[in-house]
Amino acid sequence: MEKVQDREFIDLYWKAVRANYVSFPSGTWEKGLEGVPQGSTLSPVLSNIYLHKLDLFMEQKTKESNDSGPVSLECPKYKEIHTKISNLRQMFLPTYR
Numbered sequence: 001m002e003k004v005q006d007r008e009f010i011d012l013y014w015k016a017v018r019a020n021y022v023s024f025p026s027g028t029w030e031k032g033l034e035g036v037p038q039g040s041t042l043s044p045v046l047s048n049i050y051l052h053k054l055d056l057f058m059e060q061k062t063k064e065s066n067d068s069g070p071v072s073l074e075c076p077k078y079k080e081i082h083t084k085i086s087n088l089r090q091m092f093l094p095t096y097r
Contacts, residue, residue, distance in 0.1 A: 004049065016042045 004010060016036050023030045036042045065071075 013042065013046075016040055 013036070020029050020031055036046060
């Protein structure tokens with residue numbers, strides 16, 4: 001597990017967690033006990049920090065997949081049926097003559 005090392009960001013996080021917020025629909029002030037309230041301006045930043053590792057992982061997997069070449073073989077029978085369907089579909093287009 002990695003930790004965020006930026007002291008200013010950590011301070012901002014704790015201020016957001018401890019801040020009071022208005023609860024809807026009652027309109028009463030609530031004390032923040034845990035986490036950042038949904039809709040907080042800090043929420044997208046936290047999700048970007050959390051999801052950055054997933055982005056890097058998926059980028060690596062995509063590169064590996066692209067580098068490995070095609071994963072399936074062409075099926076001549078499928079191609080033949082697909083062509084027939086495509087040609088028949090053309091007859092129903094308004095531009096068909």
